[in-house]
Amino acid sequence: MSARFLLRPAALALTLLSGATQAATVQVTVTGRDGQPLADAVVVIEPASAAKARTPEPVQATIQQHKMQFVPAVSVLPVGSRVRFTNLDGWEHHVRGLPAGLAGLNAGPKAGFELRLDGRTAGKEPQSADVTLDQGGPLALGCHIHGSMRGFIFVAGTPWALKTDAAGVATLQDVPEGPARLHVWHPDQLVEAAPVAVNITPVTALAVPTQVQPRRRRP
Ligand SMILES: [Cu+2]
Structure with missing residues (x-):
């Protein structure tokens, strides 16, 4: 009886280690041309591997x-x-x-x-x-x-898309770990920014400076 109970935690740990996709929380901070936090920027993360993409x-x-x-x-x-x-x-x-x-x-x-x-x-x-x-x-x-x-x-x-808050921060949940593309879009952008390659790890915080000068700041 006791042997079976002892085995269970080990089996659980093995399952976690061999999990197909580990999910991470990714915090993205976007700033504008003046270095100030950029609100209402849309942050999109797409896993590089098509197998990890989700509708x-x-x-x-x-x-x-x-x-x-x-x-x-x-x-x-x-x-x-x-x-x-x-x-x-x-x-x-x-x-x-x-x-x-x-x-x-x-x-x-x-x-x-x-x-x-x-x-x-x-x-x-x-x-x-x-x-x-x-x-x-x-x-x-x-x-x-x-x-x-x-x-x-x-x-x-993709489910991994969110707009930044007044502090310029978007926190995306359950993002698959591994190589990904990060794309930032803003209504007041003059040019479309190209996606950048990032690597998603269990703790990921990304700072994204942009050239966007918002038309007006949020009150
Ligand atoms: Cu009208």
Whole structure:
């Protein structure tokens, strides 16, 4: 009896050692051209080995139109997710979404989406419309009526994608250990940064300086 109990911890340790993929927590700190923390930078990690790649689970998200702004201003969502646009303002918005950056320049007239959302009437539910994000990459959001409205959705093809917080930090969980590519995207970037090769170990903290000068700092 006692012998069996003694054997169990050893067997468990062996299982852990021979596990197919060890997962790590990766903390990425992104700074802008001025060396200050860069918020709303999208950090994407993709394992170099295709065998470790994983398709993310789609989610249901909401982006509100509130006081002439998209809230949140930047969303990172897995490909296949559904987004509900909800107009909380008392006036109409004519929301459009188009592939951002180079992809946007080359996009055909049918690319993206458009939604007309009536203004909110007192005592009634705000008007909403749903969009399914079936293509990966960054989307720029705008409004045909209000040129100052600006937002972004980064549609991620991997579960390891997250935007940085006000401190410029994104902490990604369950990242497979080993060689990987790190890609950082920001709405205000002037040039598309090339992915860099990194090696993911059990404790990984990466500092990524960029040349991005954000249009405005978060209050
Ligand atoms: Cu509008």
